[in-house]
Each structure stands twice: as structure tokens, then as C-alpha cells.
Amino acid sequence: MSMVSRKRTLFVALCVLCTVLFAGSAFAEEKIIKIGTLFPLTGPSAVSGQNCLNSVLAAAEVINNANPDLNIPLAEKAGLLDGYKVVIVKADHQGKPDVAKSEAERLYNQEGVFAIIGSYNSSATKPASAVAERAKKLFLCGASSSAALTERDFKYFFRHAPTDAIESKEFTDYIEYLNKEKNAGIKTIGLFYENTEFGKHAADEGKKAAKEIGLEVVADVPFNNAATNLSSEVQTLKAANPDVVFGAALGADYSLWVRTMKQVNWLPKMAVNYCTGYQNPAVQKELAGDGDYFMGGMSFSPELAQKFMPEAIKVQEKYYRPLANQEFDSDSLQEGVMLLILAQAIEKAGGLDTEKVREILATETFVSPLSLSGEVAFEPGGQNVKALSVITQMKDLKYNTIYPTKYQDSEPMYPMAPWDKR
Amino acid sequence: MDNFLQVLLDGVLNGLVYALVAAGLSLIWGVMDVINFAHGEFLMVGMYVSYWLGFILKIDPLFSWVAAGLFLFILGAVTYKIIIRNSLGKSGMAPLLATFGLSMVLKNFCMNRFTPNFRLLSGTILEGKTLSFGGAIISVPQLVTALFALVVLSLLYWMLKKTRLGWAIQATAMDKEAAELMGIKTENIFLLVFGIGGACVGITGGLMTSYLAVYPEVGGLFSLIAFVVVALGGFGSIPGALLAALLIGLVESFSGFYIAAVVKYVAVFAVYLAVILLRPRGLFGW
CATH class of the missing domain: 3.40.50.2300 (Response regulator)
Structure with missing residues (x-):
């Protein structure tokens, strides 16, 4: 190799090294919390799955932006903790339990999400939350209603919806x-x-x-x-x-x-x-x-919300309708609520320690203006004891x-x- | 007795609809030896054509089936020209995988453009109309689709048996090279066959929007049943497809009512397996 080409090679290598180092430090400074969503975005339940995803995206907007007009915990300031933003990583289980399991594994292991919200179909929530339990990661469920889900004595599983x-x-x-x-x-x-x-x-x-x-x-x-x-x-x-x-x-x-x-x-x-x-x-x-x-x-209807959940209507008009082009429905809203509850738990824990956040989710009562009862609290097994429909x-x-x-x-x-x- | 008649009529009507869905598949399979994996998605596209014509231009499915059939004829011909023609002769799996890819493209395109929402046409001419027959109730939209199935299948059969085009198609199916030596332009025959296959399923889709919701995944089970009908009836046999579809419709209906609704598809596929084991060329195949 000639002297010139050796210098050129060295220069290129240095450039690559600098890029990697600077990029690394830039990533390190980026304050993000990755949250996975796992819904049926294709398949027979795709319409509901898309609505659920849009609801979580709307809830992320509530958390990430300063919303002084919304009377919802954490809405007033932008971001969580000292400026962390929530980033949603989407996955599609197609309504299939086996896909739900492998996608949950991918979200936790490859995407490195802090928690998963999902999965609408109880049949998909069951294996996906089992992956979370084994990995000691949080799994928050909005709408799946099979009572069996909260009869498994799981420690990392929390569900908002009333059971069947x-x-x-x-x-x-x-x-x-x-x-x-x-x-x-x-x-x-x-x-x-x-x-x-x-x-x-x-x-x-x-x-x-x-x-x-x-x-x-x-x-x-x-x-x-x-x-x-x-x-x-x-x-x-x-x-x-x-x-x-x-x-x-x-x-x-x-x-x-x-x-x-x-x-x-x-x-x-x-x-x-x-x-x-x-x-x-x-x-x-x-x-x-x-x-x-x-x-x-x-747990939600526009008519009911006008009387008992006015903040839900505000979130709907500000963030959900532009995404979904329709009103909230009972199922989708509850998925977004679970992100807001998780955000409160992270804030109370003061950091991203899964065990601390889990402990707070399991023991505390959360103010939830987007829930019909106005509150959320989980019993052992993860069922929301304040669930109301x-x-x-x-x-x-x-x-x-x-x-x-x-x-x-x-x-x-x-x-x-x-x-x-x- | 009322129940028996109702179940019988349901089976016959559903069977005739399956026959029309399967006819195009049978023709393509029989003539070209190509399995069109995008057949269910062709049905879905036909339904969307009819739905949008009904929704935007207020054209009733009773008329928009013409446009759906025409659109799918063109889609079928284009599919042959661009995809099938280039994959024929490369390997046995190439056309099959190519149509599988096409099915994914069509499904995801519709998912992206039209969302996964279920779309139902309201206020159609036939909506909610029923006929009473010996205590049983017949849904008029389904009856009309079934009658169309009979007419289209009869025309298809007549075309294959009585016209020069039909003879050319049959000759191509039997021996492509010999047909070419006789002056038949087999390339055009293949193009037409794919077009006619598309048109059949397009007409079905166009009519089905008068009673069924359209969404990107609607073709899934229909195409699976169409494969069963074709294999059961015998590849390339239109009367075979008709009789097999009627059998499937009746098995589905009677097992669903008299055994348990949840086993109706189990019964359908069990009959299919039994026939294939005992008579691999299908009930009416050669």
C-alpha cells in the first residue's frame, strides 16, 4: 500500500470513528423512553387495533407536549422526569397469538422498549404478557377483557378494562x-x-x-x-x-x-x-x-364523556381526532389511559427502574380523568379495581x-x- | 321441517356463490396449471370497485358488477402480461410465489389507501329484501348473486364447449405446443383466460357488496374455499366446480346447524380430505 493511500485509509477510518463517537454521544444525550405498542394492525380486528394505536399516540402527545389546557396529571409540562420524551415503537400481531409472542420478544429484546401496551385481542395479550413476565418487563393492557388474564398472579401485568x-x-x-x-x-x-x-x-x-x-x-x-x-x-x-x-x-x-x-x-x-x-x-x-x-x-361514549369525562373530549379533539378521524371508543381510549398511568408511575419512581415503577403501579392509586371512575388502582394479578362500565x-x-x-x-x-x- | 328447508336453501345459495368465486380459479388452474394465490384479493378488489361506485356515484351493485367484472378482467390480463408471463417456465414455484406476492401487494395497498375499516353499502336496491318460501326466508341479495352465478357459469360452460374460442382454450389446456402448431395464439389464450378468471371473481365481488362488508382481508376464507372447490370438483371442470361448490355449501350449512356452528369449516375440510384421499383427481376431474 502506498503512503498516500495509507494516509487516505487512515483519514477515512478516523472520520468513521468520529462519526460513531459523536453519534453515540448524541444518542446518549437524547432523552427518550421507548414504549412498545402491540395491536392487530392488520387482520379481522385491524380497525380496532388502529384505533387503539392512535389512542396511545394521542396519549404520548399529551405527555410529550405542554398542555396547560388539559386537567390531566403530567399534561401541563412537556415530557417526563427531567425532559424525557415518550417514543412509540409500533408492532402488529395480526390477531394471531404466535405473532403476538414473537413480536413481544422483538420489542423487548431488539427494540429495547421499557414497556408494552396492548394487545386488544385477549388471545394475543395472553402469550405476549407471558413473555413480559418471564423477562421481568412491564406489560400494560387497556381493553382485553378475558378475566383469565388477571387470574395468573402475574407481577408485571396491569389491565385497565373491566373483565368479562x-x-x-x-x-x-x-x-x-x-x-x-x-x-x-x-x-x-x-x-x-x-x-x-x-x-x-x-x-x-x-x-x-x-x-x-x-x-x-x-x-x-x-x-x-x-x-x-x-x-x-x-x-x-x-x-x-x-x-x-x-x-x-x-x-x-x-x-x-x-x-x-x-x-x-x-x-x-x-x-x-x-x-x-x-x-x-x-x-x-x-x-x-x-x-x-x-x-x-x-367505559366511554361521547355522550357519557360530555357529562363525566370532559378531559377525554378535549384530548379527543386535540390529538385523537386528527389521527383517527373519529371519536374515541371504549376500547381504544383505555389503551391510551394505560400510557398515561405508566407515565405517572415513572414520574413517581423518579427514573426508569422497572422494579420501582412496577411497585408503584401495584400499590398506588392514580388519578385518571380519562377513566369513567376517575381513578385507577391495581389489585394483585393486575386487575384495575376501579374499573367501571x-x-x-x-x-x-x-x-x-x-x-x-x-x-x-x-x-x-x-x-x-x-x-x-x- | 322449516329449519331443514332453511338450512338447505342457505347451503344452496352459499354454494352457488362459492361456485362463481371458484370458476375463474378453476379455469386458470385447468388451462395454465397456475395457482393464482391472489384470487381472494381479486375478489376484494371487485368488492371495492363496486363499493366505491355505490358510495361515490350512487351506482347500485345490481349495475356496478359490470364495472367490477371489467376492471378485474383488465387486472387479470395485466397480471398475466406483467407477472405470470415472466415467471412461467422458470420453476414450478415461480408463478405461485409471484401471485402470492401480488396478493400481498393488493391487500396492503387497499389497507393503506382505504384503511382496514369495514365498509357496508346502505340503501341498495336489494337491501333487506326477503322472500318467503315454504316457511323459509330467502335473502334476495344472496338469491340474485346465486342466480348470476348460474348464468355466468352456464355462459362460461357454453363458451368453452360451443365456441371457437372455447375450443382453442381447451386445445391449449391439453397441449400447448400442438395448439400452437394448429395456429392458435396460445399467448393470447393465456391472457384471455387470466382476464376471464378475473372477470368472474370481479362480478361476484361486485354483487356481494349488496350484502357483505368489504375490508382488505375479506377474500381470505373465500379463496381458501375456492381452492377446495376446484380441487374437489376437478381442475378445469366448470360443472365440477359448480357441483363441488354446492356440496361444500350444503356440508357447511347442515353441519353448522345440525352438529355445531363452530365445526362447519372442519366438516368442509374433512370432506375435502376424504375425497382427495379416495379420488385424488377430484370428483369430476379427468
Whole structure:
């Protein structure tokens, strides 16, 4: 090698070294907290997954920017601790449990995220949170409602949403109220649910709660999600003709279920839904009048928020709507709430020590203006003991709150109006 | 008895729709020996064409199926010209992988442009219309799609059996080189076959928007069932595809109602496996 080319090589090597060193110091000075999100961004639940992601992104904006107009903890100042910004690292589990597991591993091990928020589908949340537990990393869950998730005695798992067990109890309380106060005469029940972790668990809890108030289960109809048709499923329900149906069908399956019932000209007296396509305003918009009179458990509705969660409306208009082009829904909002709760815990811990943050999450009560109860606190296992939901009924694209009576803004419309009288 | 009739009619109507979805696939497979993995996505594109025509220009699916069929004819022909033609003869897997890639492109393009939202057309001419027959209720949008399926399949069968084009297609399917020696431009035949295959699924998609939501993943299970129908009916056989689709529809419907709704697809694939084990060339294949 000639002297000139040796000098040139040395110069290039020095340049590379300097670049790496300066870049390294620049990264070291960058104060960021990486938070992973793991939602179904493609697949049958993609609409809900996108909404959940947008909700977390909106919550990150609340944390990262100074928002003196928002009466939410940490909103006033920009960033966390001494100027840390939250950076969201997105992942897609496609609604598949195996993908959720591998993506959780990737987020923790390769992306180096501090915590994961997700994963909407209980069937995906289950393996992904198991990865977190083994790695002793935090996993925060907004909307997955399978009660089994918080019955595993996990230490690093925290969930905001009311469980299927809580919702089932609320549904049967409402049925008792209708039977007593409105002489509704509800005696039989049918269950219509997707054949997944979420659906099966919801149905089990529904059957248990129904048994407690003496309802007879006359139809138990699981279905495969993303089916080409639901003719036999609806036909089975129609043949059994239950007074009330508890439904657990997400997204496109929900709209197909409603449309198929219309096709066969049948409805139960009442249909109540777990966290499903019912809660998604986009699905309701597509169904138009066909979605009327159906009911469901919700932790948020625009109407409810106007009265009890005004800050949620402000966040929605400032950050969520520009991203999602629609209002919050019950499921998506709860995912964003979990980022706000995590931010409070990090702030209280004074740093990014996972154990300290976990301890604070497990022991303290958090102010949460974006939750219906206004507070969040987790019991051992990670369930939010302050979780609250109400029963709403859809009419003219509005979610009217009908139960508990404390929150009621409309009289329940019972029984559902038949298809030919709408 | 009411239930039996209802289940029977549901099975027949669903089966006819499956037949129309599968017809194009069967034709392409039979003539070119190419498995079009993007077939489900072709269906989805046809549904989007019909949906947007209905949503923006207020054209009912009863009419927009023409545009959906035409659009998919062009998409099928372009797919052949750009993708299939270049991958034919390279390796057995090349066309299959190429169409798989195309399916990903189409799905993700629609996901990106139209979001994963479910889109339902409201206020269509046939919406909510039903007929009562012996105590059973027939959904008119599904009935119309099923009748279209019969007409399109009959035309396809007639074209293959009675026209010079059909004979040329059959000759190409039997022996490409011999067909070329007879003066048949096999290149054009392949192009037409891919176009016709696309048009069939486009027409189905166009009509299905009158009762089914469209979203980027809607074609998934339909295409899987179409593969089963084609393999069951016999590659390249249109009557075979029709009868196999009716069988699939009936198995799905009866098992779903009389055994359990959740096992209906298990029953469908079990029948498929049984037939393939006992008669590998399908029920009506040669």
C-alpha cells in the first residue's frame, strides 16, 4: 500500500470513528423512553387495533407536549422526569397469538422498549404478557377483557378494562332490573361468541352469571371469526329463540351477524354485547339504522364523556381526532389511559427502574380523568379495581346510557323493534 | 321441517356463490396449471370497485358488477402480461410465489389507501329484501348473486364447449405446443383466460357488496374455499366446480346447524380430505 493511500485509509477510518463517537454521544444525550405498542394492525380486528394505536399516540402527545389546557396529571409540562420524551415503537400481531409472542420478544429484546401496551385481542395479550413476565418487563393492557388474564398472579401485568366477569354481572343485574321494574319477562338466554380466548371466556362468564339469576341457557353458539357467512349460526339462534343474547363478535363479524339476523328477519328481545364491534363507531356508522336497539357495556361514549369525562373530549379533539378521524371508543381510549398511568408511575419512581415503577403501579392509586371512575388502582394479578362500565343502547348513531340508573340519560327501549317496524 | 328447508336453501345459495368465486380459479388452474394465490384479493378488489361506485356515484351493485367484472378482467390480463408471463417456465414455484406476492401487494395497498375499516353499502336496491318460501326466508341479495352465478357459469360452460374460442382454450389446456402448431395464439389464450378468471371473481365481488362488508382481508376464507372447490370438483371442470361448490355449501350449512356452528369449516375440510384421499383427481376431474 502506498503512503498516500495509507494516509487516505487512515483519514477515512478516523472520520468513521468520529462519526460513531459523536453519534453515540448524541444518542446518549437524547432523552427518550421507548414504549412498545402491540395491536392487530392488520387482520379481522385491524380497525380496532388502529384505533387503539392512535389512542396511545394521542396519549404520548399529551405527555410529550405542554398542555396547560388539559386537567390531566403530567399534561401541563412537556415530557417526563427531567425532559424525557415518550417514543412509540409500533408492532402488529395480526390477531394471531404466535405473532403476538414473537413480536413481544422483538420489542423487548431488539427494540429495547421499557414497556408494552396492548394487545386488544385477549388471545394475543395472553402469550405476549407471558413473555413480559418471564423477562421481568412491564406489560400494560387497556381493553382485553378475558378475566383469565388477571387470574395468573402475574407481577408485571396491569389491565385497565373491566373483565368479562364484571361485565357479565352488570348485564345480569340489568336483566334483573328490567324483569323487576319493567316486567320484561326475560327467562332464556343465548350466547353468540367468536371461538377465541376472548369469546369463550366471555361466554363462560356469561353462562355463570345467567345461572346465578336463574336464566336458562337455550343456545350456545361459537363461530369462527372472519367467516364467509353466519347463516347456520344465526339459524341456530333463531331456532332456539332466546329472550336475550349476549354477543361477543368483533368488527366485520359483528356487522355480518347483525345483517344476517336482518336477512332471516329475527331478533331476540334484547342483545347485549361485550367489548366488540358494537363499541366501534365506524362499524355502527356502516350499519346505520340496522345497529339500533343493540346494547353493550362501555367505559366511554361521547355522550357519557360530555357529562363525566370532559378531559377525554378535549384530548379527543386535540390529538385523537386528527389521527383517527373519529371519536374515541371504549376500547381504544383505555389503551391510551394505560400510557398515561405508566407515565405517572415513572414520574413517581423518579427514573426508569422497572422494579420501582412496577411497585408503584401495584400499590398506588392514580388519578385518571380519562377513566369513567376517575381513578385507577391495581389489585394483585393486575386487575384495575376501579374499573367501571355502563350499559348503553344504540339509537340513531348515539350511545344512550341506560344502566346503572345513576348514569342513565335515556329510557331503555325494550324489546328491540322488529326489523319490519323500523 | 322449516329449519331443514332453511338450512338447505342457505347451503344452496352459499354454494352457488362459492361456485362463481371458484370458476375463474378453476379455469386458470385447468388451462395454465397456475395457482393464482391472489384470487381472494381479486375478489376484494371487485368488492371495492363496486363499493366505491355505490358510495361515490350512487351506482347500485345490481349495475356496478359490470364495472367490477371489467376492471378485474383488465387486472387479470395485466397480471398475466406483467407477472405470470415472466415467471412461467422458470420453476414450478415461480408463478405461485409471484401471485402470492401480488396478493400481498393488493391487500396492503387497499389497507393503506382505504384503511382496514369495514365498509357496508346502505340503501341498495336489494337491501333487506326477503322472500318467503315454504316457511323459509330467502335473502334476495344472496338469491340474485346465486342466480348470476348460474348464468355466468352456464355462459362460461357454453363458451368453452360451443365456441371457437372455447375450443382453442381447451386445445391449449391439453397441449400447448400442438395448439400452437394448429395456429392458435396460445399467448393470447393465456391472457384471455387470466382476464376471464378475473372477470368472474370481479362480478361476484361486485354483487356481494349488496350484502357483505368489504375490508382488505375479506377474500381470505373465500379463496381458501375456492381452492377446495376446484380441487374437489376437478381442475378445469366448470360443472365440477359448480357441483363441488354446492356440496361444500350444503356440508357447511347442515353441519353448522345440525352438529355445531363452530365445526362447519372442519366438516368442509374433512370432506375435502376424504375425497382427495379416495379420488385424488377430484370428483369430476379427468
